[in-house]
Amino acid sequence: MRLECTELREFIDLVGEDRALQALSSFSVKRNPDVENFIRTNAVAYEKSDNARTYLVTNENDDILGYFSLALSVVDIPPGISKAMMKKMRGFGRYSADSVPCYLLGQLARDDNASHDDLMMRDFIDFAIEYIMAAKQYVGGRFLLIDCVDDLVELYEKHDFIKINKTGDLNQLIMFLE
Numbered sequence: 396m397r398l399e400c401t402e403l404r405e406f407i408d409l410v411g412e413d414r415a416l417q418a419l420s421s422f423s424v425k426r427n428p429d430v431e432n433f434i435r436t437n438a439v440a441y442e443k444s445d446n447a448r449t450y451l452v453t454n455e456n457d458d459i460l461g462y463f464s465l466a467l468s469v470v471d472i473p474p475g476i477s478k479a480m481m482k483k484m485r486g487f488g489r490y491s492a493d494s495v496p497c498y499l500l501g502q503l504a505r506d507d508n509a510s511h512d513d514l515m516m517r518d519f520i521d522f523a524i525e526y527i528m529a530a531k532q533y534v535g536g537r538f539l540l541i542d543c544v545d546d547l548v549e550l551y552e553k554h555d556f557i558k559i560n561k562t563g564d565l566n567q568l569i570m571f572l573e
């Protein structure tokens with residue numbers, strides 16, 4: 396199956412905001428109401444206010460199989476991490492910073508109507524990295540951050556993310572952009 400990634404902005408330009416909202420309103424993610432709610436009701440507003448960029452992953456029939464959102468963020472250097480990791484997060488010249496700017500993979504989900512065989516984590520990461528590396532080329536940035544529940548930590552670790560912290564129910568993992 397051939398997957399394509401379309402910027403939400405392009406989709407809105409193509410079909411108009413009303414039809415875009417209508418198409419997104421049926422996106423279903425039973426396992427995660429937050430990510431379902433984001434694409435149904437917030438993604439367009441975040442796009443228009445430049446708070447995030449959302450990308451739709453489609454198949455050759457233009458069915459929307461999944462989406463992810465990218466944004467800017469800042470992560471606190473967690474207490475207790477190794478000096479080597481601290482240095483790697485800060486980079487040269489930022490030795491005393493307690494927090495570091497980064498990119499955020501803010502939301503990511505496959506529609507319940509699609510399966511692992513249609514679209515899997517690897518596909519999301521590959522598309523996201525393509526956009527992030529383009530941004531890095533122009534503005535720098537050392538790593539990509541994701542917050543996720545315990546059940547997804549192992550999956551992200553398989554895709555080169557490193558766990559750095561846990562706050563409440565959410566784990567923070569980062570992937571260095573090398």
Ligand SMILES: CC(C)(COP(=O)(O)OP(=O)(O)OC[C@H]1O[C@@H](n2cnc3c(N)ncnc32)[C@H](O)[C@@H]1OP(=O)(O)O)[C@@H](O)C(=O)NCCC(=O)NCCS
Binds near residue numbers: 514519541547
């Ligand atoms: C995240 C996602 C794209 C990964 O797709 P994938 O590579 O095909 O992997 P799978 O869907 O098989 O999920 C891998 C494992 O994570 C589990 N999992 C996925 N989403 C989960 C969630 N929200 N809560 C708890 N467990 C979850 C699956 O049950 C599966 O567990 P198993 O290996 O024991 O069967 C997809 O599972 C998804 O869309 N999940 C719901 C959306 C979501 O939670 N997004 C938040 C990301 S931070």
